[in-house]
Structures are given as C-alpha cells and as structure tokens.
Amino acid sequence: MVANRLPVDFTVDENGDVDWQRSPGGLVTALEPVMRGADGAWVGWSGAPGLEHEPFTADEMLLVPVTLSADEIERYYEGFSNDTLWPLYHDVISPPTYHRQWWDAYRKVNLRFAEAAAAQAAPGAVVWVHDYQLQLVPKMLRDLRPDLRIGFFDHIPFPPVELFGQLPWRSQIVEGLLGADLIGFQRGGDASNFVRAVRRLTKHTTRGPIVTVTDDDGQITRHVRAAAFPISIDSKHFDELARKPEVQERAAEIRADLGNPQIMMLGVDRLDYTKGIRHRIKAYGELLQDGRLDVEHATLVQVASPSRENVGAYQELREHVEGLVGRINGEFGELGHSAIHYLHHSYPPEEMAALYLAADVMLVTSLRDGMNLVAKEYVAARSDDQGVLVLSEFTGAADELAPGPLLVNPHDIDGMKDIIVAAAHMDHREQRRRMRRLRRKVMSDDVAKWSETFLGVLTAMPPRTSHV
Numbered sequence: 001m002v003a004n005r006l007p008v009d010f011t012v013d014e015n016g017d018v019d020w021q022r023s024p025g026g027l028v029t030a031l032e033p034v035m036r037g038a039d040g041a042w043v044g045w046s047g048a049p050g051l052e053h054e055p056f057t058a059d060e061m062l063l064v065p066v067t068l069s070a071d072e073i074e075r076y077y078e079g080f081s082n083d084t085l086w087p088l089y090h091d092v093i094s095p096p097t098y099h100r101q102w103w104d105a106y107r108k109v110n111l112r113f114a115e116a117a118a119a120q121a122a123p124g125a126v127v128w129v130h131d132y133q134l135q136l137v138p139k140m141l142r143d144l145r146p147d148l149r150i151g152f153f154d155h156i157p158f159p160p161v162e163l164f165g166q167l168p169w170r171s172q173i174v175e176g177l178l179g180a181d182l183i184g185f186q187r188g189g190d191a192s193n194f195v196r197a198v199r200r201l202t203k204h205t206t207r208g209p210i211v212t213v214t215d216d217d218g219q220i221t222r223h224v225r226a227a228a229f230p231i232s233i234d235s236k237h238f239d240e241l242a243r244k245p246e247v248q249e250r251a252a253e254i255r256a257d258l259g260n261p262q263i264m265m266l267g268v269d270r271l272d273y274t275k276g277i278r279h280r281i282k283a284y285g286e287l288l289q290d291g292r293l294d295v296e297h298a299t300l301v302q303v304a305s306p307s308r309e310n311v312g313a314y315q316e317l318r319e320h321v322e323g324l325v326g327r328i329n330g331e332f333g334e335l336g337h338s339a340i341h342y343l344h345h346s347y348p349p350e351e352m353a354a355l356y357l358a359a360d361v362m363l364v365t366s367l368r369d370g371m372n373l374v375a376k377e378y379v380a381a382r383s384d385d386q387g388v389l390v391l392s393e394f395t396g397a398a399d400e401l402a403p404g405p406l407l408v409n410p411h412d413i414d415g416m417k418d419i420i421v422a423a424a425h426m427d428h429r430e431q432r433r434r435m436r437r438l439r440r441k442v443m444s445d446d447v448a449k450w451s452e453t454f455l456g457v458l459t460a461m462p463p464r465t466s467h468v
C-alpha cells in the first residue's frame with residue numbers, strides 16, 4: 001500500500017521524543033482496517049518535517065515512513081496537492097494555483113514514494129497506490145519494477161476534462177495514472193471523466209472502460225481498466241462500537257449537557273471549503289431568524305476538525321465559519337441555549353459514535369465530495385433504526401445510498417431549509433423505514449468487500465504485456 005499519509009501522524013516534542021496519533025481523513029478511516037488484516041507494508045509520510053525513521057510495526061501493520069523536508073511539505077503537500085489538485089478536482093470551488101516549482105516538487109516526491117515502494121515489494125507483488133497526491137507513482141513504479149501488478153485508487157472526484165484541462169501538466173498526470181493496470185474511482189462519472197481525459201489529451205485509444213496504451217511507435221503495450229469501486233467503512237466495527245453501554249451512556253450525557261433539546265442536529269467535517277459548512281450554517285441561521293426553529297427546542301453541534309492549516313484558503317474558511325457562528329450565537333443564543341455548538345477539534349471513534357447516536361439529524365452538505373464516509377459512519381452507528389440523514393447530491397455517497405437519505409442541493413439555501421425542517425419533524429416510522437434501507441446497504445457493502453472486489457479485479461486481469 002502506498003499513500004501520502006501513514007495511518008499515524010508523528011509529533012516530535014522538545015526533547016526529541018516521537019509520539020503518534022491517528023491521521024485525519026477518510027482515506028485512513030477506510031484503509032486502516034484493510035491493512036490490519038493484510039500481510040503487507042504501508043509506505044507513507046509521517047506527517048512531520050524532516051523526520052527519518054526506520055520501518056516499524058504498529059497495530060499489526062508494517063509502516064514504512066517516507067521523509068519529506070519542510071520545503072517539500074510546502075511545495076508538494078500544501079502547494080501542489082492541496083492548493084492545485086484539491087480545488088481543481090473539487091469543481092474549482094476555490095481557485096487552484098498553478099506553480100511550476102510546486103510541480104517540480106510533486107514529481108520529485110512522487111519518485112521518492114515510487115522508489116520506497118519498489119524497495120519493499122516482493123517479486124511479482126501487488127502494489128496499491130492511493131489518491132491525488134501520488135498520481136505519478138504508478139508509471140514511475142512500473143518503470144522501476146515492470147514485474148509488479150499495480151492498482152491505483154482515486155479517493156476524491158475526478159473532474160470533467162473541461163476543468164482538468166486547466167492543469168498545465170494534465171498529460172503527465174494522465175500518463176502517470178496509466179502506469180497502473182487498474183484505476184479505481186468512487187463513481188461511474190469519475191471513471192468516465194478520466195476516460196474522456198485520456199481520449200482528449202493522449203494518443204491512446206479507449207473502448208468502454210478499457211484504455212489501450214500504445215508506445216511512441218504506435219505499438220500496443222498494455223490494457224488499463226478504469227472503473228468505479230465505491231469505498232466504504234468497517235461497518236461492523238462501527239456498529240459494535242455504538243452498541244457499547246459506555247458509548248450509549250456517553251450519548252445520553254451529550255444530550256443532557258446540551259439541555260436535552262427536542263432536536264439535536266450534527267455536522268462532522270474536516271474544516272474544508274468542499275464540505276459546505278458555511279452553506280449549512282447559513283441555512284440554519286435563517287431558520288432561526290424565520291422562527292421555523294428555535295434555540296429552546298433545537299441545537300446544532302458542528303464538529304470541524306482542524307485541517308491543512310497552512311493553506312490560505314483554509315485559513316480564510318476558518319475565519320468565515322467562526323465569524324458566522326459567532327454572529328448567529330450572538331443574535332439567537334440565550335443563557336443556557338446556544339444556537340450552534342462549534343468544536344474545532346478531532347475526536348476518537350468512541351466519541352464520534354456517541355455523537356452520532358445522540359443526533360436526531362445528521363447534516364452532510366458537501367459542495368463536492370468523493371464519497372463522504374461520515375454519512376456511512378452515522379448509518380452504521382444507528383442500530384436503533386432512528387435518525388435522519390440529510391445528504392448532499394454532490395457526494396459519492398448520494399449515488400450509492402439514495403433513496404434512504406433526504407437529498408439536498410447545498411447551493412439552494414431555501415430548498416435546504418425546507419429539507420432540514422422536514423428532517424427535524426420526520427416521524428419515527430418514516431425514520432425507521434429509511435434507516436433500515438440505509439443500513440442494509442452500509443452494513444453489507446463494507447470496506448472489506450470494497451478491497452476484495454478491487455484486488456479481485458486487479459489480480460484477475462490478463463498478463464501485463466500483451467501484443468494484440
């Protein structure tokens with residue numbers, strides 16, 4: 001497994017002692033249970049600058065740290081990955097920045113990851129590369145180790161070629177990905193966007209999901225498949241967690257601490273502009289203004305976990321969100337009744353499960369989201385078949401979970417307000433009917449099934465070099 005992040009984030013204190021904690025985000029949530037059961041190595045960055053560390057075992061996983069200097073973190077991670085690719089791949093919600101020095105760093109760091117993977121992999125091994133930070137690795141790795149079977153999975157959306165075409169290095173990215181035998185995406189739409197980009201930007205030919213890669217002389221060298229493999233969570237583990245008496249007690253305690261509101265709404269996101277947090281809070285504030293909700297009966301808990309804090313667009317977002325929360329609380333809050341409980345923290349899975357259990361309505365209002373695993377965690381936690389999931393149309397999860405959730409377009413503030421009110425008033429029978437439907441899907445299509453399906457297709461593919 002090769003991913004930008006290891007599942008643990010290192011911190012080094014003043015005495016030089018190294019400590020670690022769980023890394024943020026959906027990729028680690030999904031991949032950690034897959035790797036726990038596998039006999040393999042996870043190659044990734046430790047999260048700290050300049051830290052050199054030997055491979056080590058943690059939680060039954062062999063972790064192989066890749067070192068990034070402070071300068072590389074700035075150019076490859078904060079720059080090209082999170083200020084160029086991330087906004088470009090999420091519908092340019094924030095304008096992407098194109099810097100040639102960032103691209104140089106991206107290439108250099110991708111090569112380092114490819115070399116680290118090449119050094120770890122046994123002859124003929126399967127190597128699975130992940131996400132937008134490492135799109136050049138499949139080709140670099142194939143050049144170093146033609147014996148390997150290489151898969152790639154893109155955890156975020158793949159944009160339409162009309163947007164992707166802005167990228168000055170668009171052809172290199174497509175060629176980098178085509179080094180894989182199998183390229184997985186969250187939605188069918190992402191896979192077809194990629195195939196269209198291949199047709200528009202390269203000389204290779206395509207037929208349905210198959211790309212036929214040709215060399216400079218027009219000779220066919222390989223076939224690559226691009227298809228959708230929607231990711232999931234360790235549903236059973238989450239379900240069991242939420243059934244624990246101490247988690248259920250904690251859920252009751254959370255509600256009591258909030259003053260036992262009739263309706264507790266919940267948002268859980270990395271503090272990211274793709275998540276539609278501002279749109280959600282604006283709609284909520286207007287509902288209080290209009291008198292359709294009131295602070296004595298309803299409250300919103302917004303967990304916004306810190307993310308990418310050195311990137312300007314994230315700093316601006318934090319200011320906007322915190323300004324908005326302050327204004328709404330100032331205007332509508334009463335002693336003992338806050339309109340919004342805003343928590344700029346991340347919490348361990350037990351606390352998350354308790355929050356999900358406590359929440360009557362879960363608000364997932366992303367403007368664009370590869371999958372959104374928070375929506376699936378909420379469903380997995382609700383073995384009581386209660387609770388309402390409000391879910392943005394612009395998530396991969398909406399493609400999979402409809403018609404169980406109440407779908408919203410977060411740009412349509414009036415429409416979203418009506419849906420939030422409908423969710424708050426939904427009767428228990430209707431909640432049960434919808435939640436059962438959601439749980440059938442989430443509990444059966446878990447992350448183990450996802451990885452087995454992907455690896456099954458990858459290993460069953462015909463031999464690597466075929467002249468047809």
Ligand code: G6P
Binds near residue numbers: 027
């Ligand atoms: C998303 C991405 C992951 C990333 C995570 C957290 O889930 O798909 O690749 O690791 O966000 O972001 P960060 O920049 O902290 O790794």
